[in-house]
Amino acid sequence: MKAVIQRVSSARVRVGERTVGEIGKGFLVLLGVAGDDTGRDADILAAKTARLRVFEDGDGKMNLSLGDVGGGVLCVSQFTLLADVKKGNRPSFTPAAAPETAIPLYERYMDALKKEGVSPVAHGEFGADMQVSLVNDGPVTILYDSEIWR
Numbered sequence: 001m002k003a004v005i006q007r008v009s010s011a012r013v014r015v016g017e018r019t020v021g022e023i024g025k026g027f028l029v030l031l032g033v034a035g036d037d038t039g040r041d042a043d044i045l046a047a048k049t050a051r052l053r054v055f056e057d058g059d060g061k062m063n064l065s066l067g068d069v070g071g072g073v074l075c076v077s078q079f080t081l082l083a084d085v086k087k088g089n090r091p092s093f094t095p096a097a098a099p100e101t102a103i104p105l106y107e108r109y110m111d112a113l114k115k116e117g118v119s120p121v122a123h124g125e126f127g128a129d130m131q132v133s134l135v136n137d138g139p140v141t142i143l144y145d146s147e148i149w150r
Contacts, residue, residue, distance in 0.1 A: 008135055021074050031077055045146045051116070067116075074122045075124070
């Protein structure tokens, strides 16, 4: 499971004319699920996300987590994070999980965030053509790959 985590002042995802998810301060998480990911990957990644200390404390140091600042998460599924670009110029997406595997793990990740105390946890619409808007704060962008904790 791969995640691109961006610290934001606000973020919103739209499908067509409708807003399907929106947060204020927190993280926009672009989440890609690989074919070999498991529930353990979702749980570990959610715990790491919830505890990630990249918000500034009173001394201006990145030392606070989502819980410390009352931040939320907007989670957007993004299978393209699993692109294999080793050959040619057209990416292959075979490493990405099929929807019947990816959807339950995407949902498990969000449920695990809630169990970690993150609120709100908003989301996009799996498999939809989404327009994502954000105000990147910093910018601060962190890349996670659950493979490193296996």
